[in-house]
Amino acid sequence: MDQELKVHSDVICTFCGCLCDDIEVEVVDNRISKVKKACMIGRNKLMHAQSNNPDITIAGKPTSLDAAINEAVNILTNARFPLVYGLSSTTTEAQREMVEIAEILNATIDNPSSYCHGPGLMARQQVGLSSCTLGEVKNRADLVIFWGCNPLESHVRHLTRYSVSAKGMFHPEGRKSRKIVSIDIRPTPTTKSSDWFIQVTPGNTFEIATLLRALVANNPIGKGDDALIAGVAVSKWRELAEMIRGCKYGVIFFGLGVTQCRGRDINVEQLAVLVSEINNHTRFYAMAMRGHGNVAGGNQVMTWQTGFPLAVNFSRGYPRYNPGEFSVIGLLARKEVDAALIVATDPGAHLPADTGDHLKNIPVIYLEPHNNPTTEWATVVIPVAQAGVAASGTYYRMDNVPLRVKKIVDSDHLSDEEVLKRIKERITHAQNY
Amino acid sequence: MLRIINGKVYDPVNRIHGEIRDICIRDQKIVEGPLPPETEIIDAKGCVVMPGGVEIHSHVAGAKVNNGRMLCPEDSADHFRAHTEILRSGCNGVVPTTFLTGYEYARLGYTTLFEAAVPPLKARHAHEELRDTPILDTGCYTVMGNNYLVMKALNEPDEISRREKLMGVVAWLLESTRGYAVKIVNPGGVENWKWNRGLVDLDTPVPPFDVTPRMIMTGLARTAYELKLPHPIHLHTNHLGEPGNMAYTLETMKALSGSRAHFTHLQFHSYDKSKRGGFASGAVAIAEYFNNHPEFTCDAGLIVFGPTMTMTADAPMEFSLHQMKGGKWSNLDIEMETGSGVVPIKYQPDSLVNAVQWCLGLELMLLINDPWRVFLSTDHPNAGPFTSYPLLIKLLMDRDFRMSWYEMLHPKVKEYTCLHDLTREYSLEEIAIVTRSGPARALGLKNRGHLGAGAYADVAIYPFFDDKQKMFSSASYLIKDGRVVVRDGAIKESFSGRALGLELPVKGELAGDLKEYFEQYSTVAFSNYRVEEEYTPRPELIRCG
Ligand SMILES: [Zn+2]
Numbered sequence: 001m002d003q004e005l006k007v008h009s010d011v012i013c014t015f016c017g018c019l020c021d022d023i024e025v026e027v028v029d030n031r032i033s034k035v036k037k038a039c040m041i042g043r044n045k046l047m048h049a050q051s052n053n054p055d056i057t058i059a060g061k062p063t064s065l066d067a068a069i070n071e072a073v074n075i076l077t078n079a080r081f082p083l084v085y086g087l088s089s090t091t092t093e094a095q096r097e098m099v100e101i102a103e104i105l106n107a108t109i110d111n112p113s114s115y116c117h118g119p120g121l122m123a124r125q126q127v128g129l130s131s132c133t134l135g136e137v138k139n140r141a142d143l144v145i146f147w148g149c150n151p152l153e154s155h156v157r158h159l160t161r162y163s164v165s166a167k168g169m170f171h172p173e174g175r176k177s178r179k180i181v182s183i184d185i186r187p188t189p190t191t192k193s194s195d196w197f198i199q200v201t202p203g204n205t206f207e208i209a210t211l212l213r214a215l216v217a218n219n220p221i222g223k224g225d226d227a228l229i230a231g232v233a234v235s236k237w238r239e240l241a242e243m244i245r246g247c248k249y250g251v252i253f254f255g256l257g258v259t260q261c262r263g264r265d266i267n268v269e270q271l272a273v274l275v276s277e278i279n280n281h282t283r284f285y286a287m288a289m290r291g292h293g294n295v296a297g298g299n300q301v302m303t304w305q306t307g308f309p310l311a312v313n314f315s316r317g318y319p320r321y322n323p324g325e326f327s328v329i330g331l332l333a334r335k336e337v338d339a340a341l342i343v344a345t346d347p348g349a350h351l352p353a354d355t356g357d358h359l360k361n362i363p364v365i366y367l368e369p370h371n372n373p374t375t376e377w378a379t380v381v382i383p384v385a386q387a388g389v390a391a392s393g394t395y396y397r398m399d400n401v402p403l404r405v406k407k408i409v410d411s412d413h414l415s416d417e418e419v420l421k422r423i424k425e426r427i428t429h430a431q432n433y
Numbered sequence: 434m435l436r437i438i439n440g441k442v443y444d445p446v447n448r449i450h451g452e453i454r455d456i457c458i459r460d461q462k463i464v465e466g467p468l469p470p471e472t473e474i475i476d477a478k479g480c481v482v483m484p485g486g487v488e489i490h491s492h493v494a495g496a497k498v499n500n501g502r503m504l505c506p507e508d509s510a511d512h513f514r515a516h517t518e519i520l521r522s523g524c525n526g527v528v529p530t531t532f533l534t535g536y537e538y539a540r541l542g543y544t545t546l547f548e549a550a551v552p553p554l555k556a557r558h559a560h561e562e563l564r565d566t567p568i569l570d571t572g573c574y575t576v577m578g579n580n581y582l583v584m585k586a587l588n589e590p591d592e593i594s595r596r597e598k599l600m601g602v603v604a605w606l607l608e609s610t611r612g613y614a615v616k617i618v619n620p621g622g623v624e625n626w627k628w629n630r631g632l633v634d635l636d637t638p639v640p641p642f643d644v645t646p647r648m649i650m651t652g653l654a655r656t657a658y659e660l661k662l663p664h665p666i667h668l669h670t671n672h673l674g675e676p677g678n679m680a681y682t683l684e685t686m687k688a689l690s691g692s693r694a695h696f697t698h699l700q701f702h703s704y705d706k707s708k709r710g711g712f713a714s715g716a717v718a719i720a721e722y723f724n725n726h727p728e729f730t731c732d733a734g735l736i737v738f739g740p741t742m743t744m745t746a747d748a749p750m751e752f753s754l755h756q757m758k759g760g761k762w763s764n765l766d767i768e769m770e771t772g773s774g775v776v777p778i779k780y781q782p783d784s785l786v787n788a789v790q791w792c793l794g795l796e797l798m799l800l801i802n803d804p805w806r807v808f809l810s811t812d813h814p815n816a817g818p819f820t821s822y823p824l825l826i827k828l829l830m831d832r833d834f835r836m837s838w839y840e841m842l843h844p845k846v847k848e849y850t851c852l853h854d855l856t857r858e859y860s861l862e863e864i865a866i867v868t869r870s871g872p873a874r875a876l877g878l879k880n881r882g883h884l885g886a887g888a889y890a891d892v893a894i895y896p897f898f899d900d901k902q903k904m905f906s907s908a909s910y911l912i913k914d915g916r917v918v919v920r921d922g923a924i925k926e927s928f929s930g931r932a933l934g935l936e937l938p939v940k941g942e943l944a945g946d947l948k949e950y951f952e953q954y955s956t957v958a959f960s961n962y963r964v965e966e967e968y969t970p971r972p973e974l975i976r977c978g
Contacts, residue, residue, distance in 0.1 A: 010958040021961045092561060103516050125506055128763040128775070133554065135768025135956040140627070162956060169641070169954045248629065276762055279752060283629055285766065303502050304494075304531045304562050307509045307524040317515030318522045319530075321506055392967075394557060400496060400765075401957065402557035404965055 003028050012405045013042040014089065014388035017290035017398030018155050018162070030409050032389070039156035049389040050409065054368065054375045056382055065382065069419070072341070072365040072380050073426040079339035079363075081315075082107040085328050087298035088291075090344035090416045091393025091405065095294075095301040097420035098343060104427055108313045108337070109306075111298040112345050114327040117288045119259040121299060121309045122323060123268035130275050132251065132285040133399040134161075139168035140283075143247035145181045147271075148205065148257020149289040152189040155398075158289075163253065164193070179243065183208070184257060198240070203262040204230035208237070209270035215241035216278055245281045252286040259288070290398035292345070293388075297396035332358040341365045341423075343416055344387075348373030367416050383413050391415035434459050434468050435915060440477025440894060443865040444484065446874075446883035450862050456482060458890040461914040465886045475917075477894050480909055483865045484882050485544025485891030489872035490667070490697050490732045491813040493534050494548045494566060494573070495559030497744045497773040500763050501528045501814070505742065505777055519927055521567075527742050527777075527814050535567035536924055537820055542893030542908035545873070545881055545933075548573040549667070549697065549812075550618060550746050552767045553580070554957065556610035560968035563932065568918055570881075570973070572933030574667050575612030576746050577603065578620035578649055581769040581954075582947050584642040587652050595652075596659070598944045603656045605941030609963040611934050613876075613975075614664040615657050618746040620649040622671050623772045626749035633671055635684055646671055647688050654692045661938055661978035663877020665693035665730075670702050673750050677706035679715030683722055690726055695875060698734025698812035699723075700794035705849075712786045713849035714793040720800035723807075730875045731801070732810035735794035735825050736787065737817020740779045744815065748772030769955060780817065785849075788842040790816075792850035798829060799855045804866040805874060822868070827902035829859040864905075877975060878933075890915035932969035936976045 011023040025046060026034035032050060035043040055062045058071050076082050084102040087095045088111055102109035113121065123129070137144065144163050151158040159165060165175040182191040183198045191197040200208065208230050214221045215238055225235040244250055252275060258267050271286060278284035290296050299309035306312045308321035324330050328347075331337050332355045339362055347356050349372060359377075366378035369386040385391040390411035396402050414422075437456040442449050457466035492498050502525055512526030514533060523533025538546055546569040551559040553575060563571040577583050583606075586598035603615060621639035622632060628640055635647040654666045670685045672678040682702040696702070705715035723729055745751060748764055751774025755762035763775040780787040794816070801807040809826070813819040828835050832855075839852060847853060859867070873882020880888050894910040911919035918926050943951065952959050966972070 010960045012961065021958045096565070100521070103522055121503070124503060124763070126761070128504055128761040130762065130764040132764075132766035133768045133956070135954065136627075136766045138956060139768060139954055249627070276755070279764075280756070283627060283766075285764075299503075300499055300558070303499050304565060305521070305523075307502055307530050308506055309503055314516075314522065318513040319509075319524055321509070394561060396558075400558070401554055402561070403957065403961055404557065404967070 008406070008408045011408060012388055012395065012403055013038050013046065014293040014395060014405055015042045015045045016155050016293060017296060018158050019293065019395055019397040019403055020157050020161060021403055025408055027409055032409060041156060046389065049369070049386050052371045053413070054371045054381050054383045058380050068380050068382050069422050069426060072423055073430055075339050075363040075365060075379065076105055076341060077427055077430050081337050083328065083331060083337040083340040084109040085111070085340055085347070086343040086345040087111040088295040088345050089293050089387070091294065091387045091391070091395065092297045092301050093393045094343065094416035094420055095298050096305065097417055097424055099302060099305045101341065101420060101424050101427065103314050104424065104431070106314045106317060108326050108331065109302070110311050110326060110328040111295065111302070112292065112350060113295050113299055114310045114323060115329055116256060116295070117259055117290060118310055118323060119265035120268040120288045122265040123272055126269050127272045127276065129272045130279060130285050131287050131399070133401055134397070137251050138162050138166040140170055140249040141251045142171070142177060143179045143181070143243060143250035145183065145250070145252045146190055146194065147183045147252055147254045148261065149253055149255020150184070150188040150190045151253070151289060152193060154291065155289060179247070181240065181243070198232055198236065201231035205258050205261050205267040206263040206270050209267065209274050211237055212241055213270070213274045213277055216244060216274070216281070244278055244284070247282060250278070250282065250284045253289050254286060255289040287399060294395040296398055296400050297394065297402070300396055300400065329355050332356065337362065339363045342374070343367040343420070346372045346374050348376070367419055382419055384419055385411035385413045385415045387416065391417070393417065434472045435475065435912065435917070436468055436472050437475045437477050437482060437892065437894065440480045440482035441897070442482045442884065443862055444884040445862055445866050445870045447885045456884055456892060458912065458915045461890055463884055463886055463888045463890050475894070475910060479897050481861060481895045481897055483542070483893050483895070484869045484884050484888070485893050485911065485913065486542050487545040487869045487872040487876065487878070487882050488538065488543055488819070489547055489808050489876060490549045490810045491546060491819055492549055492744055492815070493546065493813070494531065494562035495551050496555040496765065497775055498528060499562070500765065501742045501744050501775045502530065504761055504763050504775055508740070520924060527740060527818055531562050531565040532567060535569055539568045539911050539918055539924060540907050540922070541822055541905065542895065542911055543569060544891035544911070544913050545570045545878070547571070547613065550574060550576050550616050551610060551612060552576045552746065552771045552773070553606055553610045554767050554770055556612070556964045557968055560611060560932070560964060564929065564968070564970070567927045568913055568930055570930040570933055572613035574614040574616035575606050575610045576616045576618055576771050577606060577653060578617035579623040579771045580606070582943065582951065583649065583653070584644045585947060585950060587644045587648050588642040598947065599652055599656050600659055600939065601942050601944055602947060603653065604660060604937050604939050605943050607935055607937065608941035611932065611964050611969050613933055613935060614662060614667050615653050616667045617650060617653060618669045618771065619671050619673065619750065620646040622646065623746065623748050626752070627766060627772065634681070635688060650685065651688060654689055654694055658692060662935065663975050663977060664875060665695055667695045667697055669697050669745070669747065673701045673747055674754070676704050676710060676712045679703050679705050679719055682719060686722055686726065686729065691728065693728050696729060696731040698810065698816065699731040699797055700734040700736065700790060700816065703793055703797060707849055712789045714789055714796055714851065716793050716796035716800055717851060720797060724802050727806070730806045730808070732808040733794050733798050734810055734812040734816045736780050736791040737811055737821040737824070738780050738782050738787070738791070739817065740777065741814045741817050742775060742777045744773070744775045746771045746773045748774045750774070751776050782842050785843040785845055788846040789849050791842065792846060792852040795828060795835065796850065796852050796855060799857045804863045805871045807867060808872050808875070809867045823902045823906040826864055826905045827900070830864065830901045832856055832858050929971055931971045931973040934969060934972055934974050936974040938977050
């Protein structure tokens with residue numbers, strides 16, 4: 001029998017916030033057989049995208065899609081305080097359905113950014129943020145600072161495609177014409193490949209940003225050059241401040257080391273103010289190193305539909321926003337929710353064990369392409385066609401550039417969007433009778 | 434089918450000036466009639482019947498708009514709507530969420546809406562939000578005034594090849610973004626700012642291609658003409674918001690005289706300079722020039738007192754506003770295309786600058802003679818939220834009311850404005866022109882903005898009150914595509930409108946060197962750049978020419 005080979009080019013890898021869109025994928029008889037240009041993680045994800053699919057189950061027993069959807073609707077419409085959660089690794093088309101379901105149920109909706117980059121979003125609500133797209137970094141940036149992040153391991157191709165060795169319009173030599181600085185609490189592959197690694201003591205992000213603000217503005221700081229801030233001499237920080245003022249187009253990429261260290265949102269707030277003030281001297285920007293493929297899209301959809309990027313509650317019929325009160329971790333820790341619809345995230349692996357445990361005591365409906373820790377205990381498991389592999393739709397890159405991920409193979413399963421639409425229609429029907 | 438009877442009809446295109454007429458609707462269109470006797474009847478006795486409103490310039494969807502929502506959750510504290518069986522919930526009184534935007538425009542009697550500034554790289558985002566903006570037909574303008582491919586094409590020394598390349602780029606950008614018009618925002622000025630350089634004048638060469646704002650504006654105006662676009666260049670000129678910018682605006686108008694152009698939010702570009710360098714109204718000079726140039730149209734950008742938010746692709750302007758005011762500032766530079774910024778603002782009657790701005794916008798609308806060339810806008814939400822249109826209509830129609838507001842302004846405002854001397858009051862007919870028929874004509878929308886046979890059955894019915902603010906604050910009925918969306922002031926039905934796009938006379942193709950350039954320096958693959966048809970599920974393509 002002849003095998004049919006199809007080569008897809010410019011495929012978008014949906015694994016991380018980089019959304020590399022130059023991947024080449026070979027498909028033989030509807031199976032992905034070869035992946036070119038992707039990083040190791042991306043290639044692995046694509047190569048294994050079609051295997052290890054869960055069965056449709058209710059309480060661990062195989063069932064039909066129809067029965068699973070009915071059970072899901074049953075659970076959600078009988079819940080008093082349902083949670084809709086996830087959104088990070090699926091299309092905005094599916095995310096829009098999730099928000100609508102949350103609204104119809106008067107439920108609470110949250111996404112994983114509430115314990116990742118959520119503090120950065122809250123900081124933006126306080127002071128705003130000066131940012132740019134990744135192409136500006138590639139074409140213009142002559143100073144790149146990685147702060148509390150390690151893209152060489154988490155966003156592997158970020159450095160070659162966008163931030164470090166990319167050959168840009170005004171940096172035809174790539175790496176040579178850029179200064180790369182890392183600020184972190186321990187050496188990582190990223191800090192090792194930087195021109196300058198500033199190793200700092202943990203928990204001092206706010207102090208560092210405050211000091212840099214003063215130094216950039218040439219304000220007196222009341223400390224000698226030998227004094228240590230975050231374990232580093234003021235003279236060194238002064239050097240960094242000079243470098244910042246002297247660059248033409250500088251960018252700070254910040255990771256969970258900034259958003260999740262002591263101070264959280266006020267760290268990012270201070271960092272954002274620093275970046276804003278540097279613009280009195282030169283052009284300067286900051287960008288969050290968003291992790292999961294479309295976590296940025298989840299924030300966008302929630303914002304245009306509800307007004308807020310995360311932690312939204314509909315119990316009064318209109319969106320109310322209160323991180324903490326309506327954030328997934330708090331809700332689960334306080335055991336407030338009594339049912340959950342979870343899509344496109346793996347709480348079994350990502351949430352702290354003790355908080356995640358509450359999910360095991362309540363009915364959980366779980367949409368997911370692959371077997372993982374959550375499929376083992378979720379009440380209703382509905383396998384779905386994976387976005388960017390067997391389903392198309394919109395993803396937002398870490399710089400909020402929207403791209404359309406493609407369907408390159410057929411799947412036996414429906415997409416998140418399609419399953420969610422069916423759930424939504426039956427909930428509406430159930431509510432009307 | 435539907436028959437609207439007993440209403441006073443204002444249909445300026447068809448020269449119906451407030452006469453009692455029947456309007457007959459079959460399917461989605463207005464027809465001559467008669468209709469069968471069993472046809473549903475809407476009795477519009479005591480009401481005024483107009484075509485559905487056409488919004489020519491508003492910021493309602495896309496990256497910077499959502500940035501604005503994200504920036505100010507506090508604007509939702511006292512402004513929210515619960516969902517119903519028909520309607521989605523929403524919030525934010527300054528930059529409403531998408532569903533709420535559609536509902537609020539519908540309640541004001543609008544049926545067509547254009548998002549005013551979409552950077553090509555973010556076009557999918559704008560279309561995603563427009564898909565979630567119900568009831569109205571929508572379209573968007575594609576930002577080109579600082580685009581590298583545009584500037585590179587303009588840098589071509591040979592005249593013929595320059596024109597050909599530019600036409601290819603513009604058509605390609607419009608096609609790729611599913612845009613409706615060429616938008617120019619601070620041409621060259623945004624790129625110059627990214628190089629940390631100062632403001633640009635008409636003939637400042639801008640890196641990296643050394644083209645000038647004059648070349649960008651005249652080049653794009655000519656290309657829009659050659660492509661026979663239904664709407665000409667939609668221009669936000671350089672120097673927005675600076676005292677004395679009137680002189681620059683007049684120079685720009687001179688540079689473009691003879692070719693069609695739409696000057697947007699003209700209020701922000703018409704400042705004279707007082708002796709001390711402060712703000713004064715330049716409305717008289719601008720209106721005089723404008724009145725003599727029938728090739729130009731404009732929208733006013735009227736100020737509304739209260740909190741709102743500025744958002745524009747004019748990143749340097751937002752940055753200087755932030756430097757002046759402090760507080761929140763969001764900025765987003767977009768590779769090879771543009772920038773954008775967001776800064777919350779509050780306009781106050783006791784601020785002399787704001788008072789001058791407030792008078793100036795109204796002066797422009799009162800001094801420009803031809804209502805077919807000046808349109809009602811607040812550059813939503815820049816000068817104020819669109820939900821203030823009823824108030825602004827009353828200010829235009831009622832001089833006593835206008836003067837009662839004038840009395841509350843900063844006392845020195847009289848020295849710098851002429852509003853006090855203007856006695857003109859808009860008629861209902863003129864209101865119909867500046868809010869629907871005029872914008873529809875300027876946009877080249879032949880089936881909108883009037884109630885003649887063949888037009889879309891987009892009809893707004895307002896209850897007649899002497900208080901025009903009350904009259905226009907909530908349509909009694911809104912009919913969209915022949916469906917009764919608003920009945921007795923409440924929304925009864927919600928559905929998706931059409932996406933307005935273009936049927937271009939040529940295929941949008943990039944010249945070889947431009948394509949190569951794009952592939953080398955964009956971070957998005959050429960094949961992934963173009964917005965797919967899935968983003969405009971109900972397209973309506975308007976033919977160019
Ligand atoms: Zn505008």
